[in-house]
Amino acid sequence: MSGSQRHQIAGLILTRRQHETPQGVELELWLATKEGPCRVFLPAQRYVFLIHQQQLVKAQALWSAVHLTPNEIRPLSLTSFNGLSVSAIYCLNNKMFRQLQDILTTASIPIFEADIKVCDRYLMERFIYGTVSVQGECHWQGHYWHCRAAKISPATVTSKLKQVSLDIECSPLGELYSVGLSYGNTDSDKGSALLDSDCCATVLMIGEHEPCDDINIQWVANEQALLCALEAWFQWHDPDAVIGWAVTNFDLRLLVKRADAHNMPLRLGRDGSALRWLPHRQAPDQGTVILNGRVVLEGIDQLKNAGWMFESFSLEFVSQAMLSAGKLLTNPHNYNHNKGLEIKRQFEQEPVSLARYNLQDCLLVERIFAKAQLTEYAIQRARLTGLALDRRGASVAAFTNLYLPLLHRSGYIAPNIGDIEAQHSPGGFVMDSIPGLYDWVLVLDFKSLYPSIIRSFKIDPMGMIEGLKENEKNAIPGFRGARFSRNKHHLPDILDKLTAARESAKKENNQPFQHAIKIIMNSMYGVLGSAGCRFHDTRLASSITLRGHQIMLETRDFIEQQGEQVVYGDTDSTFVWLKHCTNAIDAQARGKVLEKRINQYWSNKLNLEFQLDCFLEIEFETCFRKFFMPTLRGSETGSKKRYAGLKVTNDGELMLFKGLETVRSDWTELAQDFQKKLYAKVFANEPIDSLVIDTVELLNKGELDQQLIYHKRLGRPLNAYLKNVPPQVRAARLADQINANLGRPLQYQRSGRIAYLITVNGPEPADYRQSCIDYQHYIDKQLKPIAEAILPLLSKNFDDMISDQMRLF
Known part of the structure; x- marks a missing residue:
């Protein structure tokens, strides 16, 4: 393709950077396109911030006194939310940009929108989100297209990234042993085979050649x-993305460090540039990777972005949970106690085994990415919000990207973070429950309740400013003094478009797109309620949550007017006990009737009372044949966010637990297993005495010892626990004391996840237990609380049930 040209090309933005030049800020975008990678330069951009025009004379005098002059001052036809006109202050370099601001800040002159990066502003103001069309002369440079001074515009293109899963193994001192690279093995249903014929998987390994058939x-x-071999591999395969587990702050960081030790640049960039790792100022152990033309997708961050939650985010824990597969450990005991020494031993004695271990980590990451569709999710999130592919979290930034350009076109600039004093807003509605054991309970859920409230009642930052100007009779009432314009708003329209896009994604069965839209829509309320958002205002957040409270309470009252009994409600869900119901067909019919009547009620109410279209929609989807709502421990008051039930599904009945011990990681396997078996018998109307008595008997005989281990995470360094020292900390301190005596690395000084048991001498680490297990602790603290939650409804008492059996011990 040498010498060829193109005048238009479209693709997905992989990376974005900005560089200063004498002419201003130059933006550099790397795109993944169907025609190959493309590097785009957009020269002569400027830094900009805004000030009130009435402060301009004073500001100019302050700057002149120290001989500073902006590149340009331009009055704008925009105002702040308080109605004052503003001017834009432009600068060619960051130094001047900061100096001008510092002077104004010292003089208490407000500055607006100074925190928005040049590149981000350039893209958002052109409504470019994720994918872009480039017009200009593009020249092929042998490995990529090059385009300078281009015109760019939004585009809709389908993109699929070429990605490599990278993992390194090293000595305890950080010297490299091997680099694993897996490229193309993205089938999440593949088994444990290390290498398939349709993928490219390689381990670059230091050492003498040894025969190996499987990798x-x-x-x-x-x-x-x-x-050097790694450089050659990247040049040959040319991936768009690098994926891994802690790949930024461990693998790539160490590669940079080892390259520096040899005084050589590690040229992994698409343009032949060196890989760089830049530490963050306030967290030197964390950093950012500069890898021109390639995006780095950190597995842990991408899982969190997509809403996945795990007790631990270690690769072993996540892969076991998601794939039922884990690391290849030839000596698990040595690995658990001293990973570095075990890796060193394998390198010296079993290098092929180490290569298999190295490559397995790459494949596990690939399979996790494939199963959770993490790359696809990142692409869809970028297309919806304009966030960079590798950006973690950033729901506030996503909101800004979507909202700010629309706000500007309506004649307003954004307020600053903290302009309005942060105030607490009420949380989601939680109804007092009526505890008990019920037959036939159905659940009615409002679909996307908070987004629906925003759409129905036109809740919007600019809409509130406009609504407060209008006659009270014409505006839509909110809460805490808020009023909203019926016609001037943007957030409801944004949510309308997202809702339509989600429905389209459902029809196409595009799961990553559906999921991305759902998370973004649900984040809109949280952003308005966050003090870290420039549009935060308790009047906005309260107009959403308090309207939600009103809707839930009125819905409960309406249901009970229909002759049904509401036993609980939580945020957007209402639990209805169907008295005199005897079968699933009757439950389904009554649920559908309630669904239709409730939706009609809210549609009529909003039309008659507010003259508004209603986007509230309740759905009946869940039915429990048996349902248990416990009391608070030691009280007759019903609990909240805690229940269990036997859910009716198309495939049969499914036991479901919410907030109870079975789904909480701080309870032992003994407690979780006992609760599942106990509730299964209760829901099946079977006797439970033998289960309780037999469990206690097996416990005291030592036959359940493997189920007695607690697993807890240390939230702080060990030496930070001074007054209150919980059991897990005592166990971790004992473990590291033994590690030190044995000459092993300390495991828990800064953080970690400790496994321990309660013994007659207190908590002891599972790996180093020396004392007898305190079985009475597990009876009193694990079995009894679970049993006592439900036994009173059966007219039974835990102590009485086990008293005769306990006399045997």
């Missing part, structure tokens, strides 16, 4: 040769 090992002489 591809490229043997090299030393560390420098390993780095």
Whole structure:
């Protein structure tokens, strides 16, 4: 393709950067396109911030006194939310940009929108989200297209990234042993085979050649040769993305460090530039990777972005939970106690085993990405919000990207963070429950309740400013003094478009797109309620949550007027006990009738009372044949956010627990297993005496010892626990004391997840238990609380049930 040209090309933005030049800020975008990677330069941009025009004379005098002059001052036809006109202050370099602001800040002159990066502003103001069309002369440079001074505009293109899963193994001192690279093995249903014929998987390994049939090992002489082989691999395969587990702050960081040790640039960039790792100022152990033309997708961050939650985010824990597969450990005991020494032993004695272990980690990451569709989710999130592919969290930034350009076109600039004093807003509605054991309970859920409230009642930052100007009779009432314009708003329209896009994604069965839209829509309320958002105002957040309270309470009253009994309600869900119901067909019919009547009620109410279209929609989807709502421990008051039930599904009945011990990680396997079996018998109307008595008997005989381990995470360094020292900390301190005595690395000084048991001498680490287990502790603190939650409804008492049996011990 040498010498070829194109005048238009479209693709997905992989990376974005900005560089200063004498002419201003130059923006650099790397795109993944169907025609190959493309590097786009957009020259001569400027830094900009805004000030009130009435402060301009004073500001100019302050700047002149220290001989500073902005590149340009331009009055704008925009106002702040208080109605004052503003001017834009432009600068060619960041130094001047900061100096001008510092002077104004010292003089207490307000500055607006100074925190928005040049590149982000350039893209959002052109409504470019994720994908872009480039017009200009694009020249092929041998490995990528190059385009300068281009015109860019929004585009809709389908993109699929070429990605490599990368993992390194090293000595305890950080010297490289091997680099695993898996490219193309993205089938989440594949088994444990390390290498399939349709993928490219390689381990670059230092050492003498050893025969190996099941994986591809490229043997090299030393560390420098390993780095050179890695460069060659990247040049040949040319991936768009690098994925991994802690890949930014461990693998790539260490590669940079080892390259520096050999005084060589590690040229992994698409343009031949060196890989760089830049530490964050306030967290030196964390940093940012500069890898021109390639995006780095951190597995842990991407899982969290997509809403996945795990007790631990270690690769072993997540892969076992998602794939029922884990690391290849030839000596698990040595690995658990001293990973570094075990890796060193394998490198010296079993290098092929280490290569298999290295490659397995790459494949696990690939399979997690494939199963959770993490790359697809990142692409869809970027297309919806304009966030960079590798950006973690950033719901506030996503809101800003979507809202700010629309706000500007309506004649307003954004307020600053903290302009309005942060105030608490009420949370989601939680109804007092009526505890008990019920037959036939159905659940009615409002679909996307908070987004629906925003759409129905036109809740919007600018809409509130406009609504407060209008006659009270014409505006839509909110809460805490808020009023909203019926016609001037943006957030309801944004949510309308997202809702339509979600329905389209459902029809196309595009799961990542549906999921991305759902998370973004649900984040809109949280953003308005966050003090870290420039549009935060308790009047906005309260107009959403308090309207939700009103809707839930009125819905309960309406249901009970229909002759049904509401036993609980939580945020957007209402639990209805169907008295005299005897079968699933009757429950389904009554649920559908309630669904239709409630939706009609709210549609009529909003039309008659507010003259508004109603976007509230309740759905009946869940039916429990048996349902248990417990009391608070030691009280007759019903609990909240805690229940269990036997759910009716198309495939049969499913036991479901919410907030109870079975789904809480701080309870033992003994407690979780006992609760499942106990509730299964209760829901099946079977006797429970033998289960309780037999469980206690087996416990005291020591036959359940493997189920007695607590697993808890240390939230702080060990030495930070001074007054209150919980059991897990005592166990961790004992573990590290034993580690020190045995000459092993300390495991828990800064953080970690400790496994421990309660013994007659207190908590002890599971790996180093020396004392007898305190079985009475597990009876009193694990079995009894679970039993006592439900036994009174059966007219039974836990102590009485086990008293005769306990006399045997």
